[in-house]
Amino acid sequence: MYCQSCGNSIGANFRFCPKCGGRSLGDSPPTAPTATIAIPGVPTNQASNSATNVQQTSSSAFAGFWIRTVAYLIDLVLITIATVIVVVPLSVSAGIRLGADGFDLAALEGIFAVVGAILGTMVGWIYSAASESSVWQATPGKRLLGLQVGDSNGHRIGFGRATLRYAMKVPSQLALSLPFLLVAFRPDKRGIHDLVAGTFVFKH
Ligand SMILES: [Zn+2]
Numbered sequence: 001m002y003c004q005s006c007g008n009s010i011g012a013n014f015r016f017c018p019k020c021g022g023r024s025l026g027d028s029p030p031t032a033p034t035a036t037i038a039i040p041g042v043p044t045n046q047a048s049n050s051a052t053n054v055q056q057t058s059s060s061a062f063a064g065f066w067i068r069t070v071a072y073l074i075d076l077v078l079i080t081i082a083t084v085i086v087v088v089p090l091s092v093s094a095g096i097r098l099g100a101d102g103f104d105l106a107a108l109e110g111i112f113a114v115v116g117a118i119l120g121t122m123v124g125w126i127y128s129a130a131s132e133s134s135v136w137q138a139t140p141g142k143r144l145l146g147l148q149v150g151d152s153n154g155h156r157i158g159f160g161r162a163t164l165r166y167a168m169k170v171p172s173q174l175a176l177s178l179p180f181l182l183v184a185f186r187p188d189k190r191g192i193h194d195l196v197a198g199t200f201v202f203k204h
Helices: 045-058 065-100 109-132 140-144 159-167 169-174 178-185 192-197
Strands: 147-150 200-203
Touching: 065 109, 065 140, 065 147, 065 178, 109 140, 109 159, 140 147, 159 169, 159 192, 169 178, 169 192
Parallel strands: none
Antiparallel strands: 147 200
16 A cells, blocks of 8 residues: 555555555555646645645654553553463473472472463563564554554564564663653654664554
């Protein structure tokens, strides 16, 4: 799909142009504006076009801090449920087997905690990276709120880039999540993880 305002090539399931915010989309690039004869004192077609573009750009296509925080909280609940579903049966079956083999389970508690934390991290990674690189271009929480992750054209990112985006949230989390406030203050609403991964979060 192509934006009829700026000619930008757009991801298939976008309803607006991430570059200029234009909502008029078409299957083919816009045709070049027909030549107009400039009449002194009469505003040209081009002048009115650029005024329209300014208006469209000011209605932000980027998703801001609060809606992304709400999406994150929804995802956190779902990730926690998914982690419990994955980790609890595994630990119970491992505990039964190790207990039957005569291992002292209390002594293995530390190992269980570490393995559980690794599994939990993997659940969060797969959940986020697989959904954001899918046709949804969003985690379930983002999809519920009409948000999508994409590159600068709004195109779907691959699993590797989605993994990089997920991993680059960790430094921000270690810094008390303060770097996430960048999302609130930058006009393009990008956190460090977006800047490193070359991604944007769009609001439909
Ligand atoms: Zn555009």
